[in-house]
Amino acid sequence: MKLSAFSWIRLVLVLGVSLSVLGYSVWVTSSARSGSRERKSERFNATEESMEWAQGFEVVPFQAIKSVGEDELGDNEAINSIVSVLERAKVYNQAGLDDPAIESIVRVASEFIYYRFVLDDPQRYIRWRLQRGDRFRDMETLYVKAQVALDYEEFFGETLTDQTPLSKSFTRLYEHQKSLWTSRYTPIGYGVDPESVLVVSATYNPIVGKQDIDLGDPQLNRLWLETLTGGHRSWFRGNTDHDQAKANLEKYQVATVGIVIEYENRERRTLYLGLLRSGTGGDWSVEALSATDTAFTGGLIEF
Amino acid sequence: MSSNKTEIMAGMAQALVGVLLCYAAVSKALAIPMFAFVIQSTVPFAGNASTSTLIVLAQAVVFVEIFVGSSLVLHFYSRFMRLAAISMFVAFSGILSMQLTEENPISCGCLGISPDGMGSHAEIVFGLMRNAFLIAILVAVSVYRKCDFSQSEPTDDSQQVQGV
Numbered sequence: 001m002k003l004s005a006f007s008w009i010r011l012v013l014v015l016g017v018s019l020s021v022l023g024y025s026v027w028v029t030s031s032a033r034s035g036s037r038e039r040k041s042e043r044f045n046a047t048e049e050s051m052e053w054a055q056g057f058e059v060v061p062f063q064a065i066k067s068v069g070e071d072e073l074g075d076n077e078a079i080n081s082i083v084s085v086l087e088r089a090k091v092y093n094q095a096g097l098d099d100p101a102i103e104s105i106v107r108v109a110s111e112f113i114y115y116r117f118v119l120d121d122p123q124r125y126i127r128w129r130l131q132r133g134d135r136f137r138d139m140e141t142l143y144v145k146a147q148v149a150l151d152y153e154e155f156f157g158e159t160l161t162d163q164t165p166l167s168k169s170f171t172r173l174y175e176h177q178k179s180l181w182t183s184r185y186t187p188i189g190y191g192v193d194p195e196s197v198l199v200v201s202a203t204y205n206p207i208v209g210k211q212d213i214d215l216g217d218p219q220l221n222r223l224w225l226e227t228l229t230g231g232h233r234s235w236f237r238g239n240t241d242h243d244q245a246k247a248n249l250e251k252y253q254v255a256t257v258g259i260v261i262e263y264e265n266r267e268r269r270t271l272y273l274g275l276l277r278s279g280t281g282g283d284w285s286v287e288a289l290s291a292t293d294t295a296f297t298g299g300l301i302e303f
Numbered sequence: 304m305s306s307n308k309t310e311i312m313a314g315m316a317q318a319l320v321g322v323l324l325c326y327a328a329v330s331k332a333l334a335i336p337m338f339a340f341v342i343q344s345t346v347p348f349a350g351n352a353s354t355s356t357l358i359v360l361a362q363a364v365v366f367v368e369i370f371v372g373s374s375l376v377l378h379f380y381s382r383f384m385r386l387a388a389i390s391m392f393v394a395f396s397g398i399l400s401m402q403l404t405e406e407n408p409i410s411c412g413c414l415g416i417s418p419d420g421m422g423s424h425a426e427i428v429f430g431l432m433r434n435a436f437l438i439a440i441l442v443a444v445s446v447y448r449k450c451d452f453s454q455s456e457p458t459d460d461s462q463q464v465q466g467v
Contacts (some may be wrong), residue, residue, distance in 0.1 A: 010379040017325075018370040025332035025362050 040228070047227040047269075047294050054260045054268035057191035060085075061262075062118045064189075078118065082110035085190075086257065089197035094211050095253050097201050101281070105199060108132075108284045109257040109273050116303055117187050117261075120178075122171040125303075134236040134285050136166040146233055148173065170235050173302050180299030183264035191260030191268070198224055198258035203279070204242070205251050213256070224258055224270060227292040232301040238285020240278045251279035261291070269293060313444045314378065320388060320437050321375025327414050328368035334412075335361050341412040345398050367391070382448075385441045392434045392441075399430050 003011065068078045086106045093102065115121075115128045129135075136142070139162060143149040152160045152169060155176050160169060178186075191197070202211040215221050245252045255275040262268045274288030289303050331338045339357035342364075343349050349357065371391065374384040395413065402408040403424060413430050 007379070010374075010377045013377055014370060014373045014379050017373045018366055021328055021332050021369045022362060022366045025335050025365055028333065029335040029358060029362075 043226060043228045044294060046222045047292055050223045050227045050292060051267060051269055051294075053223050054191065054196070054270065057193045057196040057260055057268070059189040059260070059262045059268070060192050061189040062120075062187065065114070065118045075114065075119075079107075079110050079114045082113050082118075083107060085192045086110055086197050086199070086259075088194040089199045089257075090194065092198075092200040092213070092215055094213065095201040095203045095255075097253070101253075102199065102201070105201070105255045105257065105275055105284055108275060108286065109199075112273060112286045112303075113190065113259070116301075117190075122174040125174075126167050126170065129236045132285075133283060134238050136170075136235055137237050139166070142166065142235060146235075148233070166235070170302060177299035177302055182298055184267065184295070185298030186264040187261045187271075188264050189262040191262075196260040198256070200256045200258075202254050202256075203251055204245075204254050204276070210254060227270065228294060229272065229290040229292050230296045232289040232291065232303060234287055234289065234303060236285070236303075237287060238277065239282055240276055240285070242276055242287070245278070253277050253279055255284065309447065313447050316440050317378070317381065317385065317444050318376045320440055321372045321377075323414075323437070324368050324372030324375065324388065324391075326372075328365045328372060330414055331361065331368070331412060332365045335365070338364070338412050341409060344409050345402060345411070347401075382445065385445050389438050389441050392438050396431055396434045399427050399434070402427050 065078050065081055068081060083106055086109055087103070089106075091102055097105075111128065111132075115125045119125070137146070143160060148169065149160045151173065152158065156172070198215075200213050200215075202213060204210045213225060215224060240252055242252055253276065257273040257275065258270050259273075260268050261271045269292040271291045272289070273286050274290070275284040276287050277284045286303070289301060291301070335358060339354070339361040342360055343352065343357050346360075349360070352360070367387075368391070371384050371387045374380060375388060395411075399411055399413075402411065408424060408427055411427060411430050413433075
C-alpha cells in the first residue's frame with residue numbers, strides 16, 4: 001500500500017491526536033489513582049492525630065446521663081444536660097442562620113444523642129422520630145438503595161417483604177448490628193469540653209453544591225474534617241426531601257454537629273450528625289451520621 | 304443542488320460526526336474510572352473483569368473513538384472509517400437497548416457521564432435516537448459517494464481528498 005504525502009500527513013495527524021488523548025487519559029487515571037492513595041494515607045494520619053487529640057477531653061459516660069433520665073428528672077432534664085454541653089460549642093455559621101435556628105440545631109442533635117445513644121432503645125427512638133414529624137424513608141429507597149433487604153437476608157436468612165413493617169425490620173437490624181459492634185464500636189460516653197463539640201451550618205445549592213466548610217484553622221480542619229469517616233444507615237427523613245430539592249434546584253440548609261465519642265475499648269473518635277432543613281426554614285432533621293474510623297469492621301449504626 | 308455542493312455537504316456531515324466522536328472520546332478520557340464502571344455495569348461478561356482490565360478496555364474505547372473520529376474529520380480512509388463508526392454506533396445501541404430493560408439504568412457515558420453515574424430511560428431513548436441519526440448520516444454519505452461522486456471514490460485515499 002502506497003500513501004501519498006498528503007495521506008501521510010493525515011495519518012500523522014490522526015495518530016497524533018489519538019495518541020495524545022490516550023496518553024492524557026492514562027496520565028489522568030494513574031495520577032488520580034496515586035493521588036487517591038496519597039490522600040487516603042494523609043487522611044489515615046489525620047485520623048490517628050484526631051484520635052490522639054480526642055484523648056485530652058473530659059468525657060461523661062452515657063450511663064450517667066441515663067440514670068439522670070431514669071430517676072426523677074425525666075427525659076427533658078437529661079436532654080438539657082446534653083444541650084448545655086453542645087450550646088457551648090463554637091459555631092461556624094456559614095449559612096448565616098439566626099440564633100433560634102442554631103438553638104434548634106443544638107436541641108435536635110441533643111435529642112438524637114439522647115434517644116439513639118443514651119437510652120439506646122429502638123422503640124423509644126422510633127417514637128421520638130415519629131413524634132417530631134419524621135417518617136420512615138420509602139421502602140424502595142431503604143430496601144434497594146440502602147441495601148436493607150440484602151443485609152436482612154444475609155443476617156437472618158429471611159426475605160424482607162413489603163408486608164414487613166419497617167419498624168419491625170428497623171428494630172431487628174438495630175439490635176443485630178449492635179451485637180456486632182464489639183468494644184471498638186460500642187459508644188459509652190461523649191466529650192463535654194467546648195472544644196470537643198463542633199457546630200457548622202452551611203447552605204446547599206443544587207447548582208454549585210455544598211459550601212466548603214472551613215474552621216479557619218488548618219489544624220482544626222485536619223482534626224475535624226480531614227479524617228477517614230464511614231457513613232451509617234439512615235431510616236428516617238424529615239420534611240425536606242433533599243433529592244426532590246436537588247431536582248427542583250432549591251437551596252436547603254445543612255448543619256453538622258461533631259462530637260467526640262468514647263468507645264468501650266477507650267478509644268475516642270469524632271462522630272458527625274448531618275442535619276438538614278428547607279432553605280426557607282422549618283424543622284431540622286438528622287439525615288446523616290458518620291464516624292471517624294481507621295478499621296471499618298464493626299456493625300452499622302442504624303438510625 | 305449541484306454535485307459539488309452535495310459533495311461539500313456530505314464531507315461536512317461526515318466531519319461533524321467525526322467531531323462528535325472526538326468529543327465523546329475526550330469526555331470519556333476525562334473520567335476513565337467512571338467509564339470503566341459503566342463498562343462493568345453494562346457490557347455483557349464484563350461484570351467480573353478486574354479493575355485494570357476495565358480501565359484498559361475504557362482507554363481502548365476512547366482510543367478507537369478518537370481515531371475513527373479524527374479520521375472522519377480529516378477524511379482519512381473515509382469508507383473504512385464510516386464503516387467502523389457505523390459498527391460502533393450499532394454496538395453502542397445494542398448496549399443501550401439492554402439498559403432499557405433495567406429498572407434503574409446507569410448513565411451510558413456516551414457523551415460524558417453524570418456525576419453519580421446514574422442515567423434515565425429518557426437518556427437512553429435519546430441516545431438510541433441520536434445513534435440512529437448518526438448512522439443514517441454515515442449511510443447516506445456512503446450511499447451518495449457510492450452512487451454518485453464516489454463511483455470514482457479512490458481506493459488510494461490521497462486522491463479522495465481532492466474531491467472534498
